[in-house]
Structures are given as C-alpha cells and as structure tokens.
Amino acid sequence: MSATHLSPRAAERRFYLLTTTRWLPVGFVVGIFILVQTNRGLSIAQAATIGSVMGLTCFFLELPTSGFADAVGRRPVYVAAAVINVVAITAYAVAQSFWAFVVAGALMGAFRALDSGPLEAWFVDTVHTTTPGVDVDGPLSRAGSILGGAIALGAVLSGLLIWWNPAATVFGDEDASALDVAVWVSAVLSVVHLVAAWVVMKEPRPAAGSERTRVAHALIEARQTPVVIKSGLVLLGRNRVLMGIVLAEVFWSIGMITFEAFMPLRLEEMVGSAQEAGALVGPVSAAGWGLFSVGAWLAGTTSSRIGVARAAVVGRVLNALGAVVMGLVMGPVGLIAAYLFTYSMHGLNGPPHEALLHREAEAKNRSTVLSINSMMAFLAFGVAGPVFGLMADRVSLAAAMVTAGAVSILGAFFYLPARRKERRLERDGSRVVETSSAP
Numbered sequence: 001m002s003a004t005h006l007s008p009r010a011a012e013r014r015f016y017l018l019t020t021t022r023w024l025p026v027g028f029v030v031g032i033f034i035l036v037q038t039n040r041g042l043s044i045a046q047a048a049t050i051g052s053v054m055g056l057t058c059f060f061l062e063l064p065t066s067g068f069a070d071a072v073g074r075r076p077v078y079v080a081a082a083v084i085n086v087v088a089i090t091a092y093a094v095a096q097s098f099w100a101f102v103v104a105g106a107l108m109g110a111f112r113a114l115d116s117g118p119l120e121a122w123f124v125d126t127v128h129t130t131t132p133g134v135d136v137d138g139p140l141s142r143a144g145s146i147l148g149g150a151i152a153l154g155a156v157l158s159g160l161l162i163w164w165n166p167a168a169t170v171f172g173d174e175d176a177s178a179l180d181v182a183v184w185v186s187a188v189l190s191v192v193h194l195v196a197a198w199v200v201m202k203e204p205r206p207a208a209g210s211e212r213t214r215v216a217h218a219l220i221e222a223r224q225t226p227v228v229i230k231s232g233l234v235l236l237g238r239n240r241v242l243m244g245i246v247l248a249e250v251f252w253s254i255g256m257i258t259f260e261a262f263m264p265l266r267l268e269e270m271v272g273s274a275q276e277a278g279a280l281v282g283p284v285s286a287a288g289w290g291l292f293s294v295g296a297w298l299a300g301t302t303s304s305r306i307g308v309a310r311a312a313v314v315g316r317v318l319n320a321l322g323a324v325v326m327g328l329v330m331g332p333v334g335l336i337a338a339y340l341f342t343y344s345m346h347g348l349n350g351p352p353h354e355a356l357l358h359r360e361a362e363a364k365n366r367s368t369v370l371s372i373n374s375m376m377a378f379l380a381f382g383v384a385g386p387v388f389g390l391m392a393d394r395v396s397l398a399a400a401m402v403t404a405g406a407v408s409i410l411g412a413f414f415y416l417p418a419r420r421k422e423r424r425l426e427r428d429g430s431r432v433v434e435t436s437s438a439p
Helices: 008-029 033-039 044-066 068-072 074-094 098-115 118-130 137-164 178-200 211-223 225-238 240-271 274-306 308-328 332-360 366-394 397-427
Strands: none
Touching: 008 074, 008 118, 008 137, 008 178, 008 274, 033 044, 033 178, 033 240, 033 274, 044 098, 044 240, 044 366, 074 098, 074 118, 074 178, 098 118, 118 137, 137 178, 137 274, 178 274, 225 240, 225 366, 240 274, 240 308, 240 332, 240 366, 240 397, 274 308, 274 332, 308 332, 308 397, 332 366, 332 397, 366 397
16 A cells, blocks of 8 residues: 555554554663663673763764655665664673673664654655645644653563563573563564564655665765754854753753663662662653653643743753752662652653744754754763763762762753843743744
C-alpha cells in the first residue's frame, strides 16, 4: 500500500504503533546502562565517558543528518536508524571492556541522530497528502503520551524482570546478571521495532533517476553544517537574551548528570547490589516520567501567574536544589523521594524554556535556534560527564552529585535577560507573545 493511499486515521494508527515499538525497548534499559557498565568493571569516570561519547556523537551528527530524511525519504532513514539501533543495543549487551562500550556508545549516538524527526515528518506528510493543511497537534500530543507510557511500561517490566532474574531462578545460572537479561530483552524488542518500521512505514518511491540527485542534495546539505553552526553562533553573539537561554540549557544539562546518570549508582551504594538497584530503578523511573508530565502541566499555570521567564527561573532553581538533596540524603527512601521531586521540576522547567526560545527565534532561523540549543545540551553533558565521573571516583559519588546540582543552579541567572525583556514589555503594555524578533 502506498503512503498516498493511507487515510489520516490509518496513518495515525501506524504512527502510534511505531511510537510504541520505538520507546518500549528504551524503558527496559533506562537507568540501568550505567549499572551494566560498572557491573562489568568500568569505573564511574569511564561509564560517564561512554555517555559522553554517545552525546558528542549525536552532537556532531545532528545537523549533518538533519537533511537526509528530507532529501532521500523518511522511510529509508528511519529504517536505517532502526538497524543501527539493533546493532548498538547488541553491542551494549556483549561489551566487556571500556573500548567495546565506546563503540556501543558511538553507535547509539549515531542512531539517535538519524532517528530524530523522520517518523513525525512521515506522519505529518502522509496526513497532508490526503488532507492538506489539517492540524495534527492532537495526534502529536497523544503520541507524546504514548511515548511516556511506553517508557514507563518498559521500565516497570524491566524492574520486575531484574527482580525475578529468570536466568538464575529458572535456568539455575547463578552467575548470570539480571541486568544483562533486561538489555537482551531491549535488543529483541528493538528487532521487533525494526520489523514494524519496515512493514508499516510506507511512502512513495522517488521517481526513476531522481534518487541519485536526492542523495547528492543530502550530501550538499551535510556539507553546509559548519555554515549553519557559524550562523547560529553569530545569532547568539548578537542576541544577549537568546545567549542567556542557551547558557541556561548548558547548566541544566550539567544538573542532569546527577539525576539521569548518577542516581542508579547512588541507589546501588545504598541498597548494596546492582541487581537490587536495577529492580528499583525501573518502577522509580516510571514514576519519574509520570511526575515529569505533572510538572510540565504545572508549568502552564505557573507561567500564566508569574510570567514565563520567572517560571523558568523557578523550575531551574527547584530542579537544581532537588539534585543537591539527592547527593545529601543518606537512605534509599530519601533518595527516591528527592529524585521524584527533581524529575517533576525537570518537567516544570521544560515548557517555559522552550517558550523563551521561540520568542527569540524568527521563522527563517527557528530550526537553527532549536538545533543549537539541543547541540549545546549534548556538548555540555558530554564534556561535564567525565569530569564529574572522575570526581565521583576520586572523592565520592555524593560529592559529585551535590557539586553538579549546585553548579546547575547558576543556570537561573542566565534567564534574567529574558526576564528583564519580559518586564520591559509588560511595562510598555505590549503583549510578550507579539514582541519576538520574528517579523
């Protein structure tokens, strides 16, 4: 069946299916990757470096790959990403050394760079083929809910699987790691996603003789990456408000090291084993995603009452303080409670930050602004991760968590130019939403 023959409802069902199969495997490994690595002999600094490799790979490939889906088609790029995902998660499953994990991290970064965008673009284009210009905000919102639900379900099932440890309880292999079982299940589910993408995602083939031209166009777009980055940096240099927002993202990413990377290791310290920590991380991560959604919902109310910039400041400060508390608490109950609070404030910080970005962007540079913001987040996480990992090894994990959380509070100060602009516009009686730099 050609994509041009799909009804909007049929395209919607396929979109939801692929969203589910894409993110369910992630739920099985979210939070336990760092436990897998340290359980196989890596230091915290080495494990953090693997996360850095993944983030930096995505950083360097995000813009070069962004034009490929437009040029050669959404389906080929999405299927290629799914293939790389299977290879990457399998590489994680079999890796036993630092350099093997480096390869796995680079593959995962390449997958994320290619995976970003093609599915959503395919869905919108397919719907617009039969119903041009129709709004798709409803289906996209439902897909976001499905994404979170798929991760939460996978995390809960992963926790139960690790707690059960079928390799030991059913097959009698006492040396088998329950964490490894969860990674292999994620690999199998990634194969399911690859098959689903191959079967379900359909689009018209390019006209004969045009494929080489499209590939050439994609390569030309990729070579424009330095120009795009330069234009983004020039834009930041000319717009102090935008520079501040992006720097706030940098400090936000540093804080994420505490609650995204180090939390499972801190929990392992408290409960005494990687298996027990892994069994807890699944349900706790699922709850975290739920509270993230609550925080994002609260962001709307907070922004309407105190202003968008102030809401961003509140979210940054509270999220950072939660990260600090995660490093200070002395028991697993306190750590989990602090994590859940921190993750809810992670959700609270997101919408106002995005709204501030869009205020400063123009139609002609909106994609560049969003890409620069995302790339700086990857870069900050990639550079700071090994530094705080080394601190965790040489001082203590708690000290590294407290320090990263405290540093991330500084991000609140970089929202102040946006707040001053917002206050000036309010004083002048202008509507902030109408006073961005867009024409």
